[in-house]
Amino acid sequence: MELADRAVGLLLSIISLSIFTYYTFWVIILPFVDSDNFVHKYFLPQEYAILLPVYAGVTLICFLSVFIGYVMLKSKKKKA
Amino acid sequence: MKHIVKIMTLLVALSALWISLLQTSIIPESYTWLLPLYFIISLGCYGLLMVGVGLMRFPTCPHEAILLQQDIVEAKGFLKGKGVDIGSD
16 A cells, blocks of 8 residues: 555656646747757647646636535535 | 745745736747746646655654644643533543
């Protein structure tokens, strides 16, 4: 069990670090690179730097609301 | 209470810096608009990283446990002094 927890922790750390590195390159460093440089092939256009996080945030909030509603419904049923 | 003041000061300083970047337009405006989003995403990444590191190391806090036990004893004494029934231990 503890090994699984450690693996999940390592996975979370790696995911967060890689997202942070990629996004930093995308948003902070790419504006200072020439637009005909080969690096630009590895990144989506600039609009997606806004769209993807917004979509991710909206989905996250939707899931959270569904989960909270589910828990509230369940706890009310237990009381009655 | 002090912590929130610190955080608010940091936020105000960051937004002032951002607005000045918007006004002076050293870098293109479309990139300046991305910076708050970048800030939010780095906050999220920091949170995720802290959860991951906490899961990996899973630290125990013996010092805080002692302090908590002391607090419990103190609170029990206080409540007994006020005549509140808190059960026996």
